[in-house]
Amino acid sequence: MKVVGKIINISELSVKVLLMDNNVQLRDILVCKNNDKEYKFEVVELEENIASLLPFNRVNGLKKGLDVELQEGGLQIEYSPNILGRIYNSYGEGIDGKEEKSIEKKNVYERSLSVAEISIKNSPLWTGIKVLDFFAPLQKGYKMGLLGGAGVGKTVLIKEIINNVYKKFKSNAIFIGIGERSREGKELYDEMKADNLLDKMSMVFGQMGESPCARSKAVYSGLTTAEFLRDQQNQDVLLFIDNIYRFIQAKSEISTELKRIPIENGYPTTMASDISEVEERINSTDLGSITSFQAIYIPADDITDDAVQSISTHLDGQIVLDRKVAEKGLYPAINVFKSSSKAIDPEKIGRKHYDLVQETLKYLSRYEELEEIIAVLGIDELSEQDKIIFYRSRKLRNYFTQPLFVSENYTGIPGEMVDIEDTLKDVEDILNGLYDDVDEEKLLFRGKLNGERKE
Amino acid sequence: MGTHIENLVNQKVEQIKNKENIFDSGTVIKVKDYIIEVSGLENVTYFEKVTIWEKGMGYVNQINENSVTVAIVKEYSPIKIGDLVKSTGEQFKAIFAKQAIGRIVDIFGTDLLSGKVFEQIEYINIENETIPIMDRRDVKRPMLTGISGIDLIYPIGKGQRQLIIGDKKTGKTQICLDTIVNQKSEILNSENSIICIYIAVGKTKKEIKTIYNELLKRGALSYTTMVVATNDDKQPVISLIPFVGLSIAEEYMKMGKDVIVVIDDLKKHADTYREISLVSNKTPGREAYPADIFYLHARLLEKGCQYKNGGSITILPIVETKGGDITDYISTNIISITDGQIVLSEKEFAKGNKPAINYKNSVSRLGGAVQKPEIKKLGANIRRTFLSYLETKEVYELANIDEMTLELRNKMKIGKQIQEALNQPKFSPLSNEEIIEKFEAIVKQEGKIDEN
Numbered sequence: 088m089k090v091v092g093k094i095i096n097i098s099e100l101s102v103k104v105l106l107m108d109n110n111v112q113l114r115d116i117l118v119c120k121n122n123d124k125e126y127k128f129e130v131v132e133l134e135e136n137i138a139s140l141l142p143f144n145r146v147n148g149l150k151k152g153l154d155v156e157l158q159e160g161g162l163q164i165e166y167s168p169n170i171l172g173r174i175y176n177s178y179g180e181g182i183d184g185k186e187e188k189s190i191e192k193k194n195v196y197e198r199s200l201s202v203a204e205i206s207i208k209n210s211p212l213w214t215g216i217k218v219l220d221f222f223a224p225l226q227k228g229y230k231m232g233l234l235g236g237a238g239v240g241k242t243v244l245i246k247e248i249i250n251n252v253y254k255k256f257k258s259n260a261i262f263i264g265i266g267e268r269s270r271e272g273k274e275l276y277d278e279m280k281a282d283n284l285l286d287k288m289s290m291v292f293g294q295m296g297e298s299p300c301a302r303s304k305a306v307y308s309g310l311t312t313a314e315f316l317r318d319q320q321n322q323d324v325l326l327f328i329d330n331i332y333r334f335i336q337a338k339s340e341i342s343t344e345l346k347r348i349p350i351e352n353g354y355p356t357t358m359a360s361d362i363s364e365v366e367e368r369i370n371s372t373d374l375g376s377i378t379s380f381q382a383i384y385i386p387a388d389d390i391t392d393d394a395v396q397s398i399s400t401h402l403d404g405q406i407v408l409d410r411k412v413a414e415k416g417l418y419p420a421i422n423v424f425k426s427s428s429k430a431i432d433p434e435k436i437g438r439k440h441y442d443l444v445q446e447t448l449k450y451l452s453r454y455e456e457l458e459e460i461i462a463v464l465g466i467d468e469l470s471e472q473d474k475i476i477f478y479r480s481r482k483l484r485n486y487f488t489q490p491l492f493v494s495e496n497y498t499g500i501p502g503e504m505v506d507i508e509d510t511l512k513d514v515e516d517i518l519n520g521l522y523d524d525v526d527e528e529k530l531l532f533r534g535k536l537n538g539e540r541k542e
Numbered sequence: 543m544g545t546h547i548e549n550l551v552n553q554k555v556e557q558i559k560n561k562e563n564i565f566d567s568g569t570v571i572k573v574k575d576y577i578i579e580v581s582g583l584e585n586v587t588y589f590e591k592v593t594i595w596e597k598g599m600g601y602v603n604q605i606n607e608n609s610v611t612v613a614i615v616k617e618y619s620p621i622k623i624g625d626l627v628k629s630t631g632e633q634f635k636a637i638f639a640k641q642a643i644g645r646i647v648d649i650f651g652t653d654l655l656s657g658k659v660f661e662q663i664e665y666i667n668i669e670n671e672t673i674p675i676m677d678r679r680d681v682k683r684p685m686l687t688g689i690s691g692i693d694l695i696y697p698i699g700k701g702q703r704q705l706i707i708g709d710k711k712t713g714k715t716q717i718c719l720d721t722i723v724n725q726k727s728e729i730l731n732s733e734n735s736i737i738c739i740y741i742a743v744g745k746t747k748k749e750i751k752t753i754y755n756e757l758l759k760r761g762a763l764s765y766t767t768m769v770v771a772t773n774d775d776k777q778p779v780i781s782l783i784p785f786v787g788l789s790i791a792e793e794y795m796k797m798g799k800d801v802i803v804v805i806d807d808l809k810k811h812a813d814t815y816r817e818i819s820l821v822s823n824k825t826p827g828r829e830a831y832p833a834d835i836f837y838l839h840a841r842l843l844e845k846g847c848q849y850k851n852g853g854s855i856t857i858l859p860i861v862e863t864k865g866g867d868i869t870d871y872i873s874t875n876i877i878s879i880t881d882g883q884i885v886l887s888e889k890e891f892a893k894g895n896k897p898a899i900n901y902k903n904s905v906s907r908l909g910g911a912v913q914k915p916e917i918k919k920l921g922a923n924i925r926r927t928f929l930s931y932l933e934t935k936e937v938y939e940l941a942n943i944d945e946m947t948l949e950l951r952n953k954m955k956i957g958k959q960i961q962e963a964l965n966q967p968k969f970s971p972l973s974n975e976e977i978i979e980k981f982e983a984i985v986k987q988e989g990k991i992d993e994n
Contacts, residue, residue, distance in 0.1 A: 097588045097605040100834065144671065147589040147633060151605055174676075182676055236869065237877035238905050266836075269844055270701075270881065273678045295879060296672030296844030299837060336836060343825045343833040353827020384878060386828070388869040410869070414902045416929035461937065467945070497909030499922030526949055528930070 088156035092138065094119065097149050100299060100344040102128055102140045104155050111138055114196060116158040121149060127178070128155070129162065129300060132345060139345060141300040143178060164291075164308045166193035166315050171259060172286040174276060175312075177293035177305040195307040197314055199367040206373045211430070215251045215504030216244075218421050218487040221514065222444060223404045223428040224436055224507075227323065228371040230379045231428070232399055235408030236388040239420050242271055244408070245329050245382050246493040247419075249275075251504055253325055257287065259316050260325040263309030264292040266302045266333025295333070299344075302337035310368050317375035324377045326369065332384040335361065335394040351393050352386075359397050366401040390425075404428025417488050418498075423451060440507075443514050447483060450518070454480035475520070478527070482517050485530040503534030510535070549624065568610065570594070570625040575821055576614040576776045577603075580627045583610045589668075591634040595626040601634035601778075603822075611822070613778040615649065635665040636786040638793050643737070644763040646754055646770055649779050649786050654770070666793060669785045672844050679848045681881070684912050685802065685856050688724035688971020689717065691899045691964045694921045694981060695928070696884060699912025700800050701848030703857045705876055707868055708886030712898050714860045716968050717884065718804040719753065721858065723760045724971040725802065734800045734852065738762070741787035741805045742770035744780040744814060760969060777821075780814045788845045788855070795853040803846070807860035808839060812872045829871050836875050843879045868903060882906035895965055901925075902932055917974050924960060924981055931957025959984045 091111055096103035104117065111117075111130060117140060119126045126149060128140035140155075164170075164179030167189060174183040179195065181187055209226035225231055235241040253260050264272045272292050279285045289312050293305030306328065316324045335358055342355035350356055369379050381402070385395055388410060399405055406426045413420035433441040457469065457477050469477060492502030513536045516522060522530070530536070553569065568582025578600070586592065590602045592612055597619050604611035612627065615634075637651025639660035646654040651663055681701040686693055698704045706714045722738045729736050740757075742750050750770050757763050769790065771783035784805050791801040805811075812835055819832035827833045846857035859880065861873055866887055868877070877883055882905045891898035910918040931953055938950065946954075963980055966972065972980070 095607050099588075099603070103607075145669070147667075147669075148587045150587040151584060182674065184676065237874040238883065238907075243907075266840070268879070268881070269673070269675045269678055270681060270847060273675050274680065276675075277680065292675055294672075294675065294844070295837075295840035297841075299834065336833075339827065339833040340837060343827065346825065349825055349827065349833075353825065353833045387871045387874050415933045416902075416926070458937070466938070494909070496911040497906075497922070498926070499910060499919055526947070528949070528953075531930070 088118065088158060090154045091117065091157045092155050094149065094151055094153045094155060095137070097146055097151070098344070099146065100142070100340065101131075102142055102146060102149070104128075104138045104140060106136045106138055108157075111157065114161055116161055117155040118158050119149070119153050119155045121153055124148065127158075129304075131341070141341060142298065143300050144298055160192070160194065162195045162304065162307070163192040164195055164311050165190060166311065166319075167191040168320070170289040170312045170315060172289070174290045174292070175308060177291065177297070177301040177308055179308050182292070193311055193315075195304070195311045197311055197368060199364070200370050200372065204372050206371045206376070209430075209435075211436070212252065212256075212378065213507050214248055215255070215506070216247060216419065216491075217489050217505050217510045218419060218423065218426075219248075219406060220505075220507045221440075221447075221487070221510050222421070222423050222431075223406050223426045224430040224440075225378075225404060225428065226430050226435070227378055228376045229403040229428070229430075230366070230369060230381065230401060232381050232383050232402040232405040233408065234383045234385055234390065234395065234399070234405055235420075236385045236410055239408040239410050239413045240418060241382045241384070241408060242267065242329060243491065243494055244406070244419050245327060245380055246275065247491045247502075248380055249325075249327060250492045250502075253284065253288075254282075256323075256325070258323050258325055259320075260288045260327065261309055261313040261316070262288060262290045262327045263305055263329070264290065264294055265305045265328065265330055266293065266295045266336060267329050269294045269296060299337040299340035302333055303341060306331070306334050306365055310365065313377055314368070317372065317377055321374040323375060326377050326379040328379065329382040330384050331365075331381045331398055332386075332394060334365065335398070354393055358394060362397050362401065366398075404430065417484065418494070419489065419491070421487070423448065423487070440511055443511060443518070446518055447514060450476055450480045450483060454484070475523075478523070479517060479520065481527050482522055482525075482530050483514065485527050486513060486517060486533070486536070488532050489534070490532045498532065500532055505535050553624075566629045566631075568627045570621060570623055570627060571609065573621055573623065576617075576778060577818075577821055578612050578614060578621060578627075580610045580612055581608065583627060583629055586610060586629045587633070589633055591630045591632050593628050593630065594621055595628065597621050597625060603778075613776075613818070615776050615779050615782075617776065632665075634668065636668045636789050638664045638666045638790055642767045642790075643765065644767070646750065646768040648770060648775075649783055664793075666789050668782055668789055669841075670789065670792060672841055673847055673849070677850045679850055680911075681848045681854075681908055682911055683848075683854075684914060684974075685721075685800075686724060686728055686974065687717070687721040688973070689720055689897060690966060690972050690977045690980070691897055691901070692717075692884060693913075693972075693974065694917060694977050695901065695925045695964075696882060696899075696904050696906040697909065697913045697921065698856065698858075698882075698906065699848075699908050700856050701846060701854040702882070702906075702908055702912065703843050703846040703859065703880040704906065705859055705861060705880040705883035706886070707861045707863060707873060707877075707883050708898070709863055709866055709888050712886035712888055712891050713896065713968075714862070714886055715753070715806055717886075717897055718806070718858050718860065719756055720968060720971065721802065722757065722766055722804070723762045723969060725765065726760070726762060727971070727973070729765060732800065734798060734854075736765055736800045736802065737791075737794045738766040738802045739787050739791055739804070740766060740768045741784050741803065742768065742772070743783055743805060743807060743811045744771055744773040744775070745806065747772050777814050777818050781811065781818055784808075784811060784842055788842060788857075791855045792845060795849050795855050796851065798851050798853040800853060801855045803855060803857045805857065805859040807862050808876055809862045809872055812839070831871065835872070836879075839876055840879050843876075881908055895961070896968075897966065899964075901928060914974065917978055920978060920981060920985065923985060927953075927985070928957060928960045931960070956984060956987065
């Protein structure tokens with residue numbers, strides 16, 4: 088490594104270097120050694136002979152005048168079949184203490200696919216989660232967003248999807264943890280290990296306690312491994328990102344530190360292009376596919392938030408988790424009016440499924456109106472027709488709750504997967520009044536129904 | 543102007559004569575509240591402790607091309623332009639002293655009751671690197687509060703971060719004090735020893751003394767230390783105090799102890815940090831908070847964990863809300879970091895339900911995983927029954943009781959009984975066994991209630 092400059096400015100989240108070498112470019116990695124401690128940085132801005140750098144970790148103890156060296160190759164991650172079963176940090180370093188065999192590495196800033204390479208052939212992919220399969224059905228190669236405010240169950244749902252889809256299809260998967268809890272990352276790792284599924288998954292973590300630099304890089308490192316499986320091994324890959332909002336959040340922190348002018352709510356001016364750079368890499372080719380599930384945090388419960396909106400334009404479908412539903416104790420707490428997918432199309436899911444979705448939404452939206460009337464007048468004042476809609480809607484609402492495998496600890500009820508055909512039949516039966524005599528309680532946290540009636 | 547430069551030159555000449563070089567000393571060139579700019583100090587490291595000659599102390603919070611920015615933590619007399627600043631060659635550190643148990647200490651390790659510094663002290667980092675993912679273990683051991691609404695319905699485990707959130711005067715601090723006091727009986731049956739740390743973030747001296755007296759009266763000080771920044775401390779001190787408290791907690795955790803940390807409160811902390819950021823000319827983001835406000839609290843609360851050596855840090859951060867709104871920016875940030883939240887509401891408080899927990903908005907992400915099997919099943923059952931009752935109650939409140947099905951009437955009756963049973967006066971903890979006995983009696987009536 089050769090010395091390329093000296094540190095001249097240090098603040099909490101950025102460092103400036105006076106360069107004596109013009110051979111430094113954006114996204115290069117520079118290293119500084121001081122008192123046995125190694126500090127690493129990425130170049131984010133160049134102006135004449137001054138480079139602005141992002142520190143990988145905290146800068147306490149760093150001082151002016153220290154030499155920085157250039158690390159060849161930039162930010163790299165392992166690019167070989169050995170990635171499976173491994174767990175990496177944002178910078179492509181293994182953190183599971185396992186030995187690295189035959190290291191083939193690749194720079195994490197891959198070009199995106201061309202229009203010609205992209206494939207959009209689709210086939211259905213059922214998750215076994217009733218409300219998801221019914222209102223927002225999924226196809227292979229889709230990008231599915233799971234949107235929700237704080238504490239309404241995004242991570243639980245993404246874990247349930249991992250449990251169901253990943254176990255069912257046995258395809259390889261990549262999990263990218265961005266700015267989420269370390270505890271949950273470790274739990275996921277332990278669970279995968281206990282279920283002997285670890286050798287089919289690779290994980291990359293840049294969690295919430297880590298620097299903005301780490302949180303902004305995890306996604307690139309993770310995508311590079313996913314692309315290895317798609318492009319080199321021609322596989323159908325499942326990609327889980329929890330949470331893509333945190334990537335933008337990290338970018339805002341960096342942008343502020345560089346004193347760039349922000350747009351609304353402090354988001355970086357480059358937000359849309361930052362997201363596009365990442366999302367355009369998540370695509371399928373004729374040889375391999377990437378189906379992705381992306382959790383999206385909604386700050387301050389504001390779904391019109393710019394970052395949330397910028398991300399959701401890239402999605403093929405979205406599930407919106409709602410605090411009002413969670414307050415009622417109905418889990419998964421999905422707002423069915425805001426959840427949908429591009430597969431809600433008679434040509435893709437069939438006429439029957441399509442019609443049932445429309446009919447159900449009609450019932451549930453009338454129910455919302457009726458709830459307001461009841462709050463003032465009481466149930467007794469409703470017309471007979473409305474009473475029927477009211478009671479059946481409550482049953483539908485209860486029916487779409489489901490015991491999840493990953494929350495068994497919490498609910499005490501074992502998880503269940505439900506076949507889409509069963510879901511369609513049950514919904515049809517409820518709408519047709521076959522369950523009119525059954526107490527609505529009985530439909531809470533069930534798998535499929537067994538056609539039980541009240542004797 | 544000319545004289546000013548002349549003075550500076552003379553000063554430099556003087557310094558060279560005194561063999562003080564500009565690498566280790568500098569002069570104040572700008573004073574802006576508690577942030578000063580210093581020329582010189584060429585050799586300081588980031589976060590180094592510096593002294594302002596006979597006037598105060600601070601730490602380096604930015605190193606520029608031609609100057610250094612220092613945040614003041616202590617000021618004996620007003621700082622002026624031209625004051626001499628000296629580097630110390632050491633990082634600004636916190637103090638760890640075992641004798642601090644039972645005492646009130648500040649950021650400098652001073653015992654605020656006696657005014658003295660402890661005899662045996664150890665310098666520790668104010669902030670360590672985040673605890674690696676692979677050094678963490680499952681959170682699964684119960685941390686009992688003695689409050690049935692928590693231990694039964696939204697349990698907390700050792701190593702969990704559980705937010706206590708609510709408006710002013712809804713009993714947030716009380717829940718934490720109850721929890722600390724309840725550890726007195728827990729210590730007896732726990733394999734690890736337990737240490738509690740109460741961190742006051744910019745509280746009044748009166749509030750701090752009141753809490754001290756409460757803990758003293760109930761014999762909780764033999765295992766509790768109070769790490770405080772009062773509201774007239776310098777803003778940088780208030781913003782560092784939670785990190786100091788948790789750094790002390792990390793020391794105990796690494797000895798294999800179970801540490802319970804209360805941070806009172808993080809909203810005040812966020813506001814203090816915002817003030818410092820704005821004074822230092824950082825670009826404001828949402829609600830004028832700096833962009834790294836999430837990172838600030840995330841890295842603080844990520845120190846809570848079940849550690850590989852068996853020790854743990856449980857954190858109970860408190861957040862004060864306005865008008866019962868838990869969906870504001872800071873609250874949702876913290877909710878998205880913690881492993882659950884106990885929401886306290888003014889409405890419940892007014893109805894006389896104490897603790898005034900809003901069961902609909904409260905969450906524990908770990909749930910039954912941190913409960914003993916005996917209470918886990920009952921807890922899940924009670925939670926389901928009770929939440930369903932609260933939801934149904936709203937819809938059927940205006941319905942005619944005579945037309946309700948028997949099932950519905952039973953549900954209403956049991957729900958009401960659960961509500962009453964959850965009420966519990968302060969400092970009157972219930973053991974798991976007592977909770978089970980009390981609530982099992984209610985559940986057992988199910989199906990037995992007659993038509994009356």
